[in-house]
Amino acid sequence: MSVKSGILAGIVTISLMGVGVSSTSATEMTDALQVSDQLFEQREITGNLAASIAGLSPLLEVENISTAETYAVLWRLSQRYSAVNRYTDWDKQKRLAAFKKGIEYGQKAQELKPNGVEGIYWMAINLGREAELKGILKSLSSVKPIRRNMEKIISIDPNFHRAYFVLARLYRKAPKVISIGDMNKAELFIREALSRDGQDTYYLVELAKIKQKRGDISTAIKTLEEVIQLMPRQNDHTPTVKHNQKEAQTLLNQYR
Structure with missing residues (x-):
């Protein structure tokens, strides 16, 4: 520091x-x-x-x-704990404990405001990150609860585009036979996200991964090149943009 x-x-x-x-x-x-x-x-x-x-x-x-203030604090705590995987050097057990707290704070936020998209979203993000850290079986068991929460968010606020991104990622990563894997749905949802924010580097990298998995390598390359050329916008978190650009370059290097 x-x-x-x-x-x-x-x-x-x-x-x-x-x-x-x-x-x-x-x-x-x-x-x-x-x-x-x-x-x-x-x-x-x-x-x-x-x-x-x-x-x-x-x-x-x-x-x-007030109730509104309590909700604002709770969903923020859930959000903060979801970020420990990238922005701390905590060991596995400490990160798992953090994600558990993030889930709990998100659930408390939902109890106060059942239709508050922030509480729903960050609870589900913590659930996913906890599951990924615990391993494949836990990851599979979390897929449907995360999908259900993202679908609820969209029913409340169709313009909350992060939910479409999460669904796209779920459908791309989940196995087809034993889970919900579906590349058609993955592309459908990432297109929905991009229609609401066409320069989000998370969304563009996800589109490239989907196109790669579907065998459309030329579109994947074009999309990755677009990511690398983008400049951070005023409201972007610049380190996140740079992280996504680094991932895009790594993926692009596979084709060179």
Whole structure:
């Protein structure tokens, strides 16, 4: 951790935890959430993800916290815990414990707001990451619950395009005979995602993988080349874009 980022994480954690269990105004709560969001947006900096989590947890103990505020904290905690696979050096057991917490916070968010897409989404993402870390059998058992949750999100908000991406990935990766694997559905769902955000690097890499699996190598190559040429947009998480571009280059190298 750099000195600058370490000081920032420390100051922010202390200021957020300073909310304690006493009453706080809506403005103070909003400010605390915004600061935590800023830390999460820079989660590639060592210590920021942990600081974001540490700052959120005490907010649940605030005496006069509203239902809406509680929901906002819960789904954020679920989101934060889902990111430990890439942005921490935690061992397997600690990551599994984090994903379990992410599932629990997501479930609590759903209890408060059953149709809140954030709670549904991040709970399912943690479920998938926990399953992948535990192995193939657990992964297979998680496929249908994840699909069910993504379908629920789409029924609530058809423009929540991340859900289409998750479904595309599920249908591509799942075995055809013993699970739900279906390349036609995989392409259908990734096209739905891309129709809502045509420059998302996650979606484009997924399209390339689907095309590769279907034997359309020329389209896969063209799509991967497109990913590599894209510049991060204002609201993109730049390290994520660069990570996806690196994966695109690795895939592209297979054809050269």
